[in-house]
Amino acid sequence: NAGVTQTPKFRILKIGQSMTLQCTQDMNHNYMYWYRQDPGMGLKLIYYSVGAGITDKGEVPNGYNVSRSTTEDFPLRLELAAPSQTSVYFCASSTPETPLHFGNGTRLTVT
Amino acid sequence: AQSVTQPDIHITVSEGASLELRCNYSYGATPYLFWYVQSPGQGLQLLLKYFSGDTLVQGIKGFEAEFKRSQSSFNLRKPSVHWSDAAEYFCAVGGGSNYKLTFGKGTLLTVNP
Numbered sequence: 571n572a573g574v575t576q577t578p579k580f581r582i583l584k585i586g587q588s589m590t591l592q593c594t595q596d597m598n599h600n601y602m603y604w605y606r607q608d609p610g611m612g613l614k615l616i617y618y619s620v621g622a623g624i625t626d627k628g629e630v631p632n633g634y635n636v637s638r639s640t641t642e643d644f645p646l647r648l649e650l651a652a653p654s655q656t657s658v659y660f661c662a663s664s665t666p667e668t669p670l671h672f673g674n675g676t677r678l679t680v681t
Numbered sequence: 682a683q684s685v686t687q688p689d690i691h692i693t694v695s696e697g698a699s700l701e702l703r704c705n706y707s708y709g710a711t712p713y714l715f716w717y718v719q720s721p722g723q724g725l726q727l728l729l730k731y732f733s734g735d736t737l738v739q740g741i742k743g744f745e746a747e748f749k750r751s752q753s754s755f756n757l758r759k760p761s762v763h764w765s766d767a768a769e770y771f772c773a774v775g776g777g778s779n780y781k782l783t784f785g786k787g788t789l790l791t792v793n794p
Contacts, residue, residue, distance in 0.1 A: 574724075601780050603781070603782075605784075610690070610786060610787075611786055612685075612771060612784040612785055612786040612787050613725075613771070613784040614784075615781060615782070615783075618781060628781065660724060660725070662725075664780055666780060669715055669727050669730050670715075670725075670727075670780075670782060671727075672717075672724040672725045672726075673724055674723060674724040675723075675724055
């Protein structure tokens with residue numbers, strides 16, 4: 571029972587590079603979310619999805635893109651990495667009846 | 682807009698002492714409320730949730746929280762803290778059809794032996 575799996579666990583990017591943070595869940599949850607966590611700031615919602623083919627912006631979407639082609643997968647794309655995107659990224663999934671279930675996070679450093 | 686305030690950035694308690702972590706929220710309708718705990722380098726684990734009904738909610742690891750609508754609060758309590766409770770605690774509020782959660786900035790708990 572894997573739950574929510576995020577890869578990679580750690581990554582260092584140079585400014586201007588691009589990358590995709592992977593997130594997959596095996597609980598058949600319709601809702602999926604991407605949050606970023608910065609020290610002392612709690613978690614901020616980047617993007618979310620209520621089902622395959624449906625995505626919407628959260629509180630801090632600038633610089634990011636998402637897609638949801640399947641129920642299981644919700645990748646987060648950074649096109650032109652900037653130092654301000656240095657953060658820990660958490661993917662989560664849920665249903666209307668169950669609370670958010672989080673992955674273990676991806677720690678990203680942009681230098 | 683929904684929001685959460687956790688007034689205490691850092692709390693230190695002695696092992697065996699009681700604990701109360703404060704959470705105040707702002708939400709336009711009846712909220713769903715949550716407490717999550719995060720150990721260093723880990724993801725967030727759900728401690729307890731309030732959807733409706735009884736305003737005193739029991740969670741895992743001996744934690745409980747009380748929903749007080751009149752005070753817009755959802756404080757987390759534990760009668761006797763264990764050293765393994767040292768972690769960061771996040772309160773969150775949400776609801777509606779898309780179930781988006783807004784998190785507070787967290788309270789870091791240190792437990793002294």
